[in-house]
Amino acid sequence: MKNKPIVGVDVSKEWLDLCLAGQTKVERIANEAGSIGTWLDRVRPGLVAFEPTGGYERALTSAARERDIPLLRVHPNKVIAFRNAQGIKAKTDKLDARLIAAFAGERTNRRQPSILGNDRLRALAARRRQLVAMLQAERCRRALAATGDVRESLDLLIATLKQNRELLEGKIEETIAADPQTAHLARLLRTIHGIGPITAATLIADLPELGHLNAKQIASLVGLAPQTRQSGKTSYRAATGHGRPQLRQVLFNAARSAIRCSSPFKTFYDRLVGDNQRPGKVALVAVMRKLLVTANAVARDQQPWKFNAA
Numbered sequence: 001m002k003n004k005p006i007v008g009v010d011v012s013k014e015w016l017d018l019c020l021a022g023q024t025k026v027e028r029i030a031n032e033a034g035s036i037g038t039w040l041d042r043v044r045p046g047l048v049a050f051e052p053t054g055g056y057e058r059a060l061t062s063a064a065r066e067r068d069i070p071l072l073r074v075h076p077n078k079v080i081a082f083r084n085a086q087g088i089k090a091k092t093d094k095l096d097a098r099l100i101a102a103f104a105g106e107r108t109n110r111r112q113p114s115i116l117g118n119d120r121l122r123a124l125a126a127r128r129r130q131l132v133a134m135l136q137a138e139r140c141r142r143a144l145a146a147t148g149d150v151r152e153s154l155d156l157l158i159a160t161l162k163q164n165r166e167l168l169e170g171k172i173e174e175t176i177a178a179d180p181q182t183a184h185l186a187r188l189l190r191t192i193h194g195i196g197p198i199t200a201a202t203l204i205a206d207l208p209e210l211g212h213l214n215a216k217q218i219a220s221l222v223g224l225a226p227q228t229r230q231s232g233k234t235s236y237r238a239a240t241g242h243g244r245p246q247l248r249q250v251l252f253n254a255a256r257s258a259i260r261c262s263s264p265f266k267t268f269y270d271r272l273v274g275d276n277q278r279p280g281k282v283a284l285v286a287v288m289r290k291l292l293v294t295a296n297a298v299a300r301d302q303q304p305w306k307f308n309a310a
Helices: 033-043 058-066 076-085 093-107 119-143 148-178 180-189 197-206 215-222 245-258 264-273 280-301
Strands: 006-011 015-020 026-030 047-050 071-073 227-231 234-239
Touching: 006 093, 015 033, 015 093, 026 033, 026 093, 033 058, 047 058, 047 093, 058 071, 058 119, 076 093, 119 148, 119 197, 119 245, 148 180, 148 197, 180 197, 180 280, 197 245, 215 245, 215 280, 245 264, 245 280, 264 280
Parallel strands: 006 047, 047 071
Antiparallel strands: 006 015, 015 026, 227 234
């Protein structure tokens, strides 16, 4: 990355606005693989910084990965704070590209390129979550259905959604098994009490940073690190939140499973609700955080969980 330009990219559905750090000129190209590849081959940047847009950045990330160009995913809130710090009120696509480039350029000595993981696995995991949400909604509607005709319609849709979910779960397993390193990580994660195939797949798909950060960083990233709020003489109760809710959802279920069997997690939970008199939900969140930190250590050390009897 040394002596190579840093590029800030504002991503839209149909085009990309690109600006080199330290410059004001902004180029606009089509948001498709051919145009992006040609531009990257001509400029050969050392880092490409962009804001996530829910999928429109996929052509950019794929083209950069093919050329081994590091990527930096910038959180929109940080760009907004950077804009405010500069005293800039206007907002345009070209201005956003300049701001992202400047933001990345000021922090390249302190920030590592983002770890983006497997795009296909992430997309499959996201689609499975959508199907699970639709299944729950249809089941609730069936419970309140007024006539047999309505229930019959709902039963057909529920059966279709279940079949589609099972098909996706098979594709998720195939995607994990296709990469030996990913398959090995999945096996290691499943040695931890409470972590099953869905939790392991979700951790791999939506938390590619697993094993690359320390315990505090990984807990903060997911939203399981209590955040203290204090101003003057007023102190508020620390609370968790933000981060990646889809990970907290699967860790919640994993924690409930872990405290039902004889394991260090159950001992930890019982001590919190017993000796320390913590509310059950507070103790369960603590178990979720402990599960996450344990999974991070297993991924980092590439060793099975030490408390696993097997």
